[in-house]
Amino acid sequence: MDPARYRELFLTEARDHLIVINQALIALEHVPSNGGAGRESVDELFRAVHTVKGMSGVMGYDAVGALSHAMETLLARVRAGEEALDGEQVSLLFDAADALEHAVEASASAHPQSANPSALDVASLVDRLQGRREVARDRERASPMLLLPPGEGVAVHVHLEPGTLLPGARAQLVVARARSLGTVVAVVPDEAAMLGDGFDGTFALRLAAACDEARIISALSAAGYVREVRVVDDAPREGQASENARPRGEVAAVGDGDAGERFEAAWGSDALKAPLQRYVRIDLRRLDHLMTLAGELMIVRGRLAQRAARHGDPVLEDAVGEASRLISELQEGVLGGRMVPVWQVFDRFPRVVRDAARSLGKEVEFVVEGREIELDRALLEQVADPLVHLLRNAVDHGIESPEVRVAAGKRPAGRLTLSATRERSAVVIRVQDDGRGVNRAKVLAKARALGMVDAERERLEDDELLRVISRAGFSTADRVTELSGRGVGIDAVLSRVRALGGLVDLRSTDGAGTSFSLRLPVTLAVIPALLARVGDESYAVPLTHVTESLQLARGCVRTVRGREVIVIREEVLPLLHLRDIVGLPARDVASSHVVMLSLADRRAGLVVDQLLGQEEIVVKPFDAVRGAASCFNGATIMSDGSAALILEASSLL
């Protein structure tokens, strides 16, 4: 077998499990491992570690295997209620998780030798994890004597081969085979003892069956790893019969009940039933294809409805109506397939925040709200990096050290909230801290120095703050920490979010905190748009950037410094003509409409010939080509079957 073939699969899955491991550990920092919530976390942790161990064993990744095995052993004790995790152990498990992550990445890299984490580290961690185990191991009882109670049937003595894996389970297979022959009246040692480490593979059972010795031996031996089966007829004497006169079924039932109870005691009845929230992985291209097809169906639907209306056939109209409804539902369903809850990305962040806080000596209480809010998968992945940046930034620059906070009359632990909320057709993701707020004086000084504002300005508003700090290379950090302050952050966040058709908003209150809000469209595939006509062509303007639209009257257009502007509610805004942009000759604006565009603090009016209305459009993205087309980022087909280009507002402003 060539392990290289499996490397990629191993890495992908192991990384997923590492996220689960870290999450569960963070949860266990706050709740005891033996409480309800703690038990769930221990179970999750156990399953993840266990799966990593299984995969690493096959791959021959020894370091990963050794670490995960040691972690699993400790966790098994915790699950069985033999130990409770204290802070020290959780921290040990954190170290082990880190080493595990390194080991996973190193093992699966092309040159395992060069990148492998120090074998000493792994060995010492394994020792530390095992150190905990030795105490418990002493409590284990020795294997009990083989004393089969007398009764009906024959005594069958079985020896498994030495070194048989999971001898207790193997013994149960033998017992199961015996049951297929007749009634198993008794088994010694009992199941609990067979499951103990002391079980050496020697056991006996009493079998009441209507078959001969040879049959018993061959059937039981076929269970695998059986070295010897001996059948002894020790038929009961008179007087003992009454004791064994209980119905057989009851004996079996009692035995099963015991097993169930012991099983639950050892593993936790909820542990296995707790469903792991998992999703089927689907290539996004497949979903896109389905989306395209559903979009085309929507168009056909429109044409069909028009035709059907002309015939005046109620049966046809009914059928078309029904089909229309189904097509809409289909489209919604396909669209839903692209949506994922934000926790799929948010759940990586507690560890990010924890580590940032630790390395800076800060105390941070991290709160996540709105985990179940759904967002287009592609979008969600795109905002993951910007969010990491904003979170680190908040821990580094926003939240003060515990001493400073106490001196300012705040609680020593800062509060950092990451929330997602649905607001009409947008999802707002907010990163909010209760720290010191943006240092306005410093930003103002920088802005003056850079000539971004007039020298006499005394205060910057929030949107100006954002504009200044988002200028590439801008940083007010006194020191460049490992985390942030290199000035390569906010501008990258802004440009990424804007590229996705979103907006960033900053609110800062001196001494009370900062909040960044990212307003994102729910999906990139279907967006609400305003349809407009210029000449013979239709264009779509995404509603995300439209604040209002109005009929243009000649009086409200003026010329300032050679540029056309529109005055609305005493605000002077630049005017752009879509006719100019697409290369059509200008015409009298009197009967035109103007669409007010807004992107962050930039606003402008876009003049179009005619407004066609609002529609949910299916976006077919295309890469911008040279020249005028660069302000279009896609095309759509409207319900009448004609095509419309989609304007990218950010390129116009």
Next chain:
Amino acid sequence: MSHTVLICDDAIFMRTMLGDILQQAGFDVVGEAETGAQAVDKYRTLRPDLVTMDIVMPDMGGIDAVREITRSDPAAKVLMCSAMGQQALVVEAIQAGAKDFVVKPFQPSRVLEAVQRVLG
């Protein structure tokens, strides 16, 4: 005609590996399932000669799946895939109707021996 197999494991990795081992030995892997519930469904439609079943799976666990499958087909041949730490679970699986088990990490020879025992 070669024996048909349904592989149930939530890890693609494990499914791929088991599939390779079995295919190389001439088995016909007719289906894969990644949850217990899927395994039960696929068993009903595919009626394979053999099912390999991971113990810990999301949704419906391997043990419940074995119970369901054996209920619908008492002659079903289910081989549990387990790890060293799961002895108690394996025992429960056997009581639920599993016919044998293999222990991870898999050695191809052991997997095939177990398969032979189950089919034999």
